[in-house]
Structure formats: structure tokens, C-alpha cells
Amino acid sequence: MLAGMFFRDKSMGRRAIALSVAVFVLLLLEIGAVLYYSSVQKNYMTALQEKNIDAFYHGLWMVGAVIVFISPIIALHEYTSGMLKMTWRASLTRRFAGLYLAAPGYCEGNPFYRLTLTGEIDNPDQRICQDVQEFVGIAVHLAQDIVRTDCSCVSLAKGCETTAVSYYSVLDLFVESRTVLNIVSFAAILYSISPAACYGVLVYSISGTVIATKGFGPWLGFYQLARVKQEAGLRRGLRYDLIRVRENAESVAFFEGGEAEWSKFNTLFSSLLQTVYKSVLVTSGFGMFNRSFHWATFAVAPLLVGPAYLRGEVQFGVISQASMAFNIILGAMTLIMDKLESMTDVAVRVRRLEDLELSLRKCQNETQMSRKAGLAGVECIASSEPSSTDPAMLRFCELTLRTPPRAGILQQTLCHNLSFELVRDQSLLIVGESGIGKSSLLRAAAGLWTDGRGTLQLCERRKVFFMPQKPYMFLGSLRDQLLYPHVDESFVKDSDLEKALKQVNLGHLLEQHNLSESKEWASLLSLGQQQRINFARVLLRSDARMALIDEGTSACDPANEALLYELLGQRLCSYVSIGSLPSNASSPERTASEAGHLSPSSAGSPAHASVARNGGGTSAQAFSAAAADTLLVQSIPKGGRFWAFMVCNDPSVQYVSGKITSTLRAPWAAAQLVTELSD
Numbered sequence: 001m002l003a004g005m006f007f008r009d010k011s012m013g014r015r016a017i018a019l020s021v022a023v024f025v026l027l028l029l030e031i032g033a034v035l036y037y038s039s040v041q042k043n044y045m046t047a048l049q050e051k052n053i054d055a056f057y058h059g060l061w062m063v064g065a066v067i068v069f070i071s072p073i074i075a076l077h078e079y080t081s082g083m084l085k086m087t088w089r090a091s092l093t094r095r096f097a098g099l100y101l102a103a104p105g106y107c108e109g110n111p112f113y114r115l116t117l118t119g120e121i122d123n124p125d126q127r128i129c130q131d132v133q134e135f136v137g138i139a140v141h142l143a144q145d146i147v148r149t150d151c152s153c154v155s156l157a158k159g160c161e162t163t164a165v166s167y168y169s170v171l172d173l174f175v176e177s178r179t180v181l182n183i184v185s186f187a188a189i190l191y192s193i194s195p196a197a198c199y200g201v202l203v204y205s206i207s208g209t210v211i212a213t214k215g216f217g218p219w220l221g222f223y224q225l226a227r228v229k230q231e232a233g234l235r236r237g238l239r240y241d242l243i244r245v246r247e248n249a250e251s252v253a254f255f256e257g258g259e260a261e262w263s264k265f266n267t268l269f270s271s272l273l274q275t276v277y278k279s280v281l282v283t284s285g286f287g288m289f290n291r292s293f294h295w296a297t298f299a300v301a302p303l304l305v306g307p308a309y310l311r312g313e314v315q316f317g318v319i320s321q322a323s324m325a326f327n328i329i330l331g332a333m334t335l336i337m338d339k340l341e342s343m344t345d346v347a348v349r350v351r352r353l354e355d356l357e358l359s360l361r362k363c364q365n366e367t368q369m370s371r372k373a374g375l376a377g378v379e380c381i382a383s384s385e386p387s388s389t390d391p392a393m394l395r396f397c398e399l400t401l402r403t404p405p406r407a408g409i410l411q412q413t414l415c416h417n418l419s420f421e422l423v424r425d426q427s428l429l430i431v432g433e434s435g436i437g438k439s440s441l442l443r444a445a446a447g448l449w450t451d452g453r454g455t456l457q458l459c460e461r462r463k464v465f466f467m468p469q470k471p472y473m474f475l476g477s478l479r480d481q482l483l484y485p486h487v488d489e490s491f492v493k494d495s496d497l498e499k500a501l502k503q504v505n506l507g508h509l510l511e512q513h514n515l516s517e518s519k520e521w522a523s524l525l526s527l528g529q530q531q532r533i534n535f536a537r538v539l540l541r542s543d544a545r546m547a548l549i550d551e552g553t554s555a556c557d558p559a560n561e562a563l564l565y566e567l568l569g570q571r572l573c574s575y576v577s578i579g580s581l582p583s584n585a586s587s588p589e590r591t592a593s594e595a596g597h598l599s600p601s602s603a604g605s606p607a608h609a610s611v612a613r614n615g616g617g618t619s620a621q622a623f624s625a626a627a628a629d630t631l632l633v634q635s636i637p638k639g640g641r642f643w644a645f646m647v648c649n650d651p652s653v654q655y656v657s658g659k660i661t662s663t664l665r666a667p668w669a670a671a672q673l674v675t676e677l678s679d
């Protein structure tokens with residue numbers, strides 16, 4: 001499958017075929033040249049032995065000439081072989097990375113997220129980088145080894161006549177003879193000498209191969225796979241563990257958690273060592289079997305023909321002839337056995353890469369299914385865009401949302417038949433108890449979570465800006481940070497970037513850093529500064545009309561928070577923001593003092609807006625009641641209609657202010673309130 005992918009690759013397929021042919025031809029040339037060199041060597045040494053001066057100097061010239069001829073062939077063969085490996089690796093790596101990162105033309109959706117979410121594939125990064133490289137390296141060597149031994153076999157047969165064979169030990173003979181043709185022809189020769197020897201070699205080699213593949217193969221594969229997993233695997237992997245420490249270095253340092261991490265590392269490492277130890281035992285056992293098997297052949301052939309010789313039925317030379325035929329057949333029949341370790345290694349890599357391919361394809365299918373959901377009766381959330389005349393920016397229609405499937409973990413239903421819509425110039429605040437499912441609503445809106453039912457409409461995806469709970473700093477320059485994810489937009493002027501930075505109170509960064517300097521921003525900027533970079537990104541997006549923000553100002557001070565939302569309100573038509581329930585929401589004094597007013601500053605911040613609106617009498621109770629649940633508030637900053645969605649576990653909670661348009665029960669009860677603002 002992996003070779004097929006390479007040769008079918010649109011951009012590299014032809015190159016792949018040309019390189020493979022070149023490697024094959026050069027390999028044949030190299031083998032031919034090496035064999036010719038051996039006969040030149042033989043003549044040279046014979047001339048010396050015979051004290052033939054002319055032949056000696058002629059031999060010397062020939063040695064020099066062959067070296068001059070052979071060296072560039074070897075170099076060219078090495079070069080094309082290296083290029084073949086590089087091209088194959090490039091093709092496979094690009095393909096897997098393209099599928100994983102959802103590059104244009106490869107895949108849609110967010111497979112990298114989906115794989116992380118479901119946890120069904122450990123370390124896709126290791127598979128894409130390391131497994132591909134090792135698979136290609138071993139596979140190319142293995143293929144060349146097989147060709148090399150095939151060709152050596154032909155030459156050996158010839159060598160028997162030309163005495164070049166004298167340069168090979170008998171051991172080399174059977175190791176270097178493989179073709180089907182040889183099996184048949186030498187089996188015929190052996191059969192004519194001794195049918196018993198012919199059957200003997202077949203039984204001997206087949207039983208050896210079966211014992212090796214069935215007895216040792218599975219164990220070699222098992223421990224190889226276990227080793228790869230334990231070295232870098234998810235959760236229990238050694239490298240994964242160290243990467244987590246690096247990524248969370250500050251937190252670990254605050255906790256002085258080095259010792260705890262060391263102890264965990266040590267446990268994982270000891271477990272890895274145990275696997276390595278068992279693997280060494282299996283490899284040694286296999287090595288012992290393999291060696292004894294091959295060494296024993298020296299005795300087996302004479303054993304099968306010897307009695308006939310002792311009875312005087314055949315001449316002594318027949319024993320060596322039979323031995324040679326025996327060894328050649330045996331060499332051909334035990335190819336799998338000789339290459340078992342390399343083959344096991346390739347098989348492990350192939351399996352890991354095939355699993356990755358299957359999972360990536362599954363992610364791709366899920367994305368496509370989500371588009372077709374409803375139409376094809378597929379049980380997942382259907383996503384679409386509202387029509388151009390539809391004023392809706394975001395619409396949930398009878399949405400039932402479940403947590404993603406994960407082996408061994410029960411799926412939770414986070415909301416049931418939830419319906420609401422957000423139209424142009426409306427914004428929404430979502431507040432509520434931690435863990436109740438606020439962020440999950442945004443994940444559904446972004447199409448990241450699709451498990452459930454119902455329909456979700458979001459205005460044109462490229463016009464929506466998502467701000468996740470954890471700010472993400474791209475590896476690149478300050479300019480890249482500000483333009484992320486559109487880092488290639490070189491037409492954006494530096495002055496605009498500087499203006500955006502100044503707007504979010506990050507102008508001072510320009511004094512310390514150049515816009516085009518690449519730095520490790522995630523560790524250079526505070527969390528609040530990173531959140532402000534997020535807002536600067538929105539300000540720079542001329543096409544953005546809506547933002548979905550998950551606790552986007554949680555690390556900012558109140559002044560900056562108010563400023564950021566004010567900027568956002570000026571820049572966008574709508575936004576949805578998730579925030580923790582304001583601590584003062586349930587405080588009657590505080591809410592009462594702000595009753596019925598949306599001051600300009602509070603209008604900019606949905607948190608403030610919600611407090612202000614719900615200070616107006618009975619809806620304050622709703623906020624208080626919602627402290628344990630989730631409340632979704634939708635409001636127009638400068639007054640007008642006010643929408644509130646209460647989603648809670650207690651269906652008995654009553655909301656008296658506004659018109660209740662829908663009530664949902666299990667597993668949540670949801671009440672949708674509509675009220676008029678009275679400025």
C-alpha cells in the first residue's frame with residue numbers, strides 16, 4: 001500500500017519510477033562490476049603465483065581500470081538510492097502530514113484535533129516523521145538486498161564454472177542464492193543425485209522457515225511494537241512524558257515537581273527496559289536458532305548423500321555437488337528467515353502507518369458525514385451556512401450535543417434540543433458552572449464536535465474568528481503572530497500591525513522586538529498579553545464579521561477587558577463570549593445599583609452587560625439561580641432586544657421576566673427569555 005501511494009503520487013510518481021529503475025540498473029551494474037573485479041583479482045593473484053610478469057602487470061592495470069570504472073557506479077548507485085529514499089520519504093511524509101494537518105487538496109476538517117480528541121492513534125507526529133523515515137530506509141535496503149542476492153545467485157552458478165566461486169566461502173553460497181529458478185533447477189539436479197536429499201532440503205528449509213516465522217516472528221513483532229510505543233507512545237511513552245514536562249516546564253517548576261516527574265520517568269523507563277530485555281532474549285533465541293540451522297546444513301547434506309557414497313553407489317564428488325545444490329536451494333527457501341528481523345521491523349512501521357491512514361480517512365469521512373447529516377440520515381450534527389438573505393449569524397436548531405466518543409469513556413449529552421439564533425448586531429454571553437458545557441457549544445459551532453443531532457448554521461466560516469480558551473502562539477515572528485493563521489498575507493502594512501498592537505495596549509512590544517524577528521512568544525509573553533494578541537488578530541482581519549471567544553479575557557485586568565470588548569464591538573457585527581459567571585451576578589446590591597442601564601463601558605463587555613440587565617428585578621434571580629448552571633445571554637450592546645437562554649439541570653427553576661419561548665427537559669431544562677430593554 002505504501003509503495004503504491006508512492007508510485008501513484010501525482011507529483012512524484014514518474015520520478016519514483018525513474019529512480020527505482022535507475023537504482024535497479026545501477027545495482028545490476030555494480031554487482032556485475034564487483035563480480036568482474038573478483039575474476040580480475042583472481043587472474044592477478046594467479047599471475048603472481050605463476051610468476052608471469054606480463055600477466056601480473058596486466059592484472060594490475062585491470063585492477064586500476066575496474067576501480068576507476070566501478071567507483072563512479074557505486075557512487076551513482078548510492079546517490080540514486082539516497083534520492084529514492086528521499087523522494088519516497090518526501091512523498092509519504094507530505095501525504096501523511098497533509099492528511100493530518102488538513103492541507104488543501106489532501107483532507108478537510110481538523111484531523112489533528114479529532115485524533116487527539118479520540119486518542120485512537122498514539123503519536124501521529126512520530127509516525128509521520130520517524131516511522132516513515134525508518135520504513136523507507138529499511139524497505140529500500142531490503143529490496144536491494146533481495147535483488148543483490150538474486151543476482152549473486154546467477155553469478156554463483158556461473159562462478160561454479162569459472163572458479164570465481166573460490167572467492168566465496170561455502171557459507172556465502174547459501175546465503176547468496178535466492179531465485180525461484182534456482183530452486184527449481186537445483187532441486188532437479190539434487191533430485192537426480194538423491195531424491196532423499198531433495199525432499200530433505202525442502203522439509204528442512206520449510207520447517208526452519210515455519211519455526212522462525214511462527215515461533216519467533218510474532219514475538220519479534222510484538223516486542224518491536226511494544227518498544228516503539230513505550231519509547232514515544234501516548235500517556236505511557238517515555239518521550240511523550242518528557243515532552244509534557246517541557247511544555248509545562250513553568251508549572252512543574254512552580255510545583256518543584258522534578259522529583260515526581262523523575263519517578264514517573266523512571267517507572268516508564270524501567271518498563272521500557274523490561275521490554276527491551278525480553279526483546280533481546282527473543283532476538284538472541286532467534287539468532288541462535290538461525291545460526292545453528294545454517295551451520296547444521298553442513299552436516300545435513302552429506303548425511304543425506306553420505307550413505308550412498310559409503311555403499312559405493314556414488315562418487316565422492318557427488319557429495320560436494322549435492323552439498324552445493326542443497327545450500328543453494330536452502331538459501332533460496334530461507335530468505336524470509338534470514339531477513340525476518342528487517343521484515344518484522346518493516347511490518348511494524350507499515351502497520352502503524354496504515355493505522356494512521358485509516359484513522360485519518362475516518363476523520364475525513366466524519367467531516368463529510370457532518371455536511372451530509374440529515375440528508376443521509378447520518379446521526380451527527382449537520383452544519384451549514386445561512387442563505388445570503390438570512391440575517392442569522394449563528395443558529396442552533398434542536399441541537400443535541402454529545403462529548404466525542406472515546407474508548408472506555410462514557411459519552412455525555414451536554415445539551416438536548418437546544419434552539420436559538422443570533423442575528424446581526426446581536427452578541428451573546430455564555431456564563432455558568434465550570435464543566436457544564438459552555439466551551440463545548442463553541443466547539444460545536446466551530447464544527448470540532450459533531451456528535452449529536454440537530455442543525456447548526458454559522459455565517460461564512462472565513463468571516464468568523466475563534467478565540468480558544470488557551471491562546472495559541474505560532475512559531476514565528478511577531479508579524480506572524482498578528483496575522484495568524486494567514487501568515488502569508490504580506491500585503492498587510494507594518495503600520496497596520498503596529499496600530500493593532502497599540503490598540504490592545506501592546507505598543508511597548510515594538511520597543512523590544514522587531515516585527516519580523518522569530519521568537520518563542522508563548523514563553524516570552526504573559527497569558528494576558530497573549531490574549532491581547534488574539535484581539536489584535538481580530539482587529540487586523542478586514543473580513544471578520546463575528547468572533548466566538550472562549551474566556552478570551554480571563555487573564556486580563558478589568559480595564560483591558562473593557563477596552564478589548566469595546567474594540568470588538570466597534571469592529572464586528574456580533575460576537576459570542578464565554579465567561580465565568582460574574583462573581584457579583586448574584587449580589588442584589590451590585591445588580592440593583594446597575595438596574596436597567598447599559599453604560600457605554602459596560603455595553604462593551606458582555607459580562608458587564610449581563611450584570612446590568614439582570615439587575616433589573618426578577619431576572620437577577622435568574623442569574624442567581626443560574627450560578628449553578630449555564631446561562632446564555634444575548635444582547636445588543638446599545639440597547640434594544642435582550643435575549644437570554646438559561647440552560648440548567650433543574651427544570652423547576654422559573655424565569656419570570658420576559659416571554660418564555662421554549663422549555664426543554666431531559667437531560668437539561670432550557671428556558672429562552674425575550675425581554676425589552678428599558679433605557
Ligand SMILES: Nc1ncnc2c1ncn2[C@@H]1O[C@H](COP(=O)(O)OP(=O)(O)OP(=O)(O)O)[C@@H](O)[C@H]1O
Pocket residue numbers: 117403404406412414432433434435436437438439440441
Ligand atoms: N475531549 C473531551 N472528551 C470528552 N469529554 C470532554 C472533553 N472535553 C471536555 N469534556 C467534558 O465535557 C464537559 C463540558 O466541558 P466544557 O469544556 O464544555 O465545559 P465548560 O463549561 O466550558 O467548563 P469551564 O468553564 O471549566 O471551561 C465536561 O464535563 C468535560 O468533562
